[in-house]
Amino acid sequence: MTVVILSITDRSLGRIDTKETGFLLDLRFRSSCFGKKPGFCLDAQFPIPDYQLPKIMKKWQSILLYLGVAYIVLLLGPIAGFDLPKIIGEIIRSPEVLIQQLLVGLVNGALIAIIALGYTMVYGIIELINFAHGDLYMLGAFASLTVFGAFGIEDGAPLAVAIPVMLVALIVCSVFCAGLNMVVEKYAYRPLRNAPRLAPLISAIGVSFIFQNMGLFWGGLKAFIPVMGSNSAAPKSFPDLLPRVDILKALGIQTSIVFTTKDLIVLVVALVLMVLLHVFVQYTRLGKAMRATAQSRDAAKIMGINVDQIIALTFLIGGALAGSAGILVGLYNNTIVFTMGFTAGLRAFTAAVLGGIGNIVGAMLGGVLIGVLSSLSDQYLSSRWTNAWVFGVLVVILAFRPGGLLGENVQEKV
Numbered sequence: 569m570t571v572v573i574l575s576i577t578d579r580s581l582g583r584i585d586t587k588e589t590g591f592l593l594d595l596r597f598r599s600s601c602f603g604k605k606p607g608f609c610l611d612a613q614f615p616i617p618d619y620q621l622p623k624i625m626k627k628w629q630s631i632l633l634y635l636g637v638a639y640i641v642l643l644l645g646p647i648a649g650f651d652l653p654k655i656i657g658e659i660i661r662s663p664e665v666l667i668q669q670l671l672v673g674l675v676n677g678a679l680i681a682i683i684a685l686g687y688t689m690v691y692g693i694i695e696l697i698n699f700a701h702g703d704l705y706m707l708g709a710f711a712s713l714t715v716f717g718a719f720g721i722e723d724g725a726p727l728a729v730a731i732p733v734m735l736v737a738l739i740v741c742s743v744f745c746a747g748l749n750m751v752v753e754k755y756a757y758r759p760l761r762n763a764p765r766l767a768p769l770i771s772a773i774g775v776s777f778i779f780q781n782m783g784l785f786w787g788g789l790k791a792f793i794p795v796m797g798s799n800s801a802a803p804k805s806f807p808d809l810l811p812r813v814d815i816l817k818a819l820g821i822q823t824s825i826v827f828t829t830k831d832l833i834v835l836v837v838a839l840v841l842m843v844l845l846h847v848f849v850q851y852t853r854l855g856k857a858m859r860a861t862a863q864s865r866d867a868a869k870i871m872g873i874n875v876d877q878i879i880a881l882t883f884l885i886g887g888a889l890a891g892s893a894g895i896l897v898g899l900y901n902n903t904i905v906f907t908m909g910f911t912a913g914l915r916a917f918t919a920a921v922l923g924g925i926g927n928i929v930g931a932m933l934g935g936v937l938i939g940v941l942s943s944l945s946d947q948y949l950s951s952r953w954t955n956a957w958v959f960g961v962l963v964v965i966l967a968f969r970p971g972g973l974l975g976e977n978v979q980e981k982v
Contacts, residue, residue: 655948664824669943675831677939678838679900682893683916684923684931685845686886692862692926693882695765696757699772701890702913703779704745708894709806709904710786711741716807717795723808730809734899741891749887750880758876776909783906803905806898810834834900841892842932845885849928858882862926915942915958922962924975933973 659666683705690698715737721730756775760768786793788800796804810830816823849855861868861878868875897912898904919938923930938958945954965973 673943681935706909924972
């Protein structure tokens with residue numbers, strides 16, 4: 569117990585009641601009280617229980633951590649393009665640029681969020697970081713390009729022809745990625761489910777390399793798929809099929825902000841997929857079984873839930889989302905490459921951790937934040953420092969909220 573002692577000199581103290589205060593009082597006549605003349609000294613002891621000391625120390629540690637982060641940002645920020653007065657001046661001079669970057673970040677963040685959902689669902693069920701998920705999304709993009717090539721769809725194809733083919737491509741790449749993800753779960757992850765946690769993690773990294781090389785091989789099949797080109801490692805051109813009508817100008821709004829139908833379509837499709845997944849997990853019978861399995865696999869078995877089937881369903885849904893993200897990114901950026909899965913997977917995993925891995929809403933929020941941060945960094949800081957700023961923000965947030973932004977606000981992992 570830590571004690572703080574306070575001494576008061578007074579010759580007529582009167583009545584002192586200590587029943588409600590809990591203070592320890594000691595009244596004595598001393599020859600000197602803090603160097604003053606002789607008199608009665610009242611020693612009041614204020615006890616601080618030991619269990620409160622860690623809270624006080626934690627509070628001071630947080631304050632010091634805030635100060636340390638602020639110091640590092642002010643010290644190293646200018647090197648990485650963080651010139652606050654300059655940034656504020658640019659925003660004041662051209663607020664439309666800020667709005668434009670927020671829109672771009674919102675669309676890109678929605679695409680990242682779709683991929684992040686696969687990471688967070690798998691981790692919520694079996695606590696496995698599926699590093700192969702990003703490369704699975706890349707294979708989905710290659711599968712959709714193969715479908716477009718098979719139907720002979722090229723840039724500028726009429727919407728009457730392009731829309732049915734896009735729907736077919738969406739179904740094909742979703743089914744392909746879902747089935748491939750289930751096969752990987754059954755033969756690569758399920759045998760290691762009760763092994764030490766490092767074993768399935770290494771297995772996931774191995775599957776990631778296999779998928780990446782599958783994409784490299786796929787990109788070289790020019791004899792069978794002419795749209796792939798002759799160089800297997802070169803970026804592939806994706807048909808530009810979505811209309812680019814400027815919605816704001818079409819509404820008669822004269823501004824430099826550009827928000828096209830292409831942006832709107834991608835944003836709406838991504839939002840619909842995320843909402844459908846949230847509704848499925850929260851309000852359906854299978855969704856409840858998934859949440860029960862995430863809480864306790866043993867208890868779920870006792871309640872009659874087929875745990876293996878639920879885990880396979882989780883991988884199926886995650887794979888379908890990865891395939892959907894693959895075709896959306898291809899239609900939006902109009903280029904794909906076999907290495908795209910690594911970068912997108914890394915950012916999607918960051919988004920899942922940022923929002924609270926294992927939390928679906930957190931993955932959505934994290935994806936949007938990563939997209940907006942990246943867009944703002946490209947515009948106001950420096951594109952070469954974008955990844956550094958994104959992961960720097962992640963480190964700072966995890967320092968104060970280790971569970972992520974929404975990781976502590978929900979009980980379920982899925």
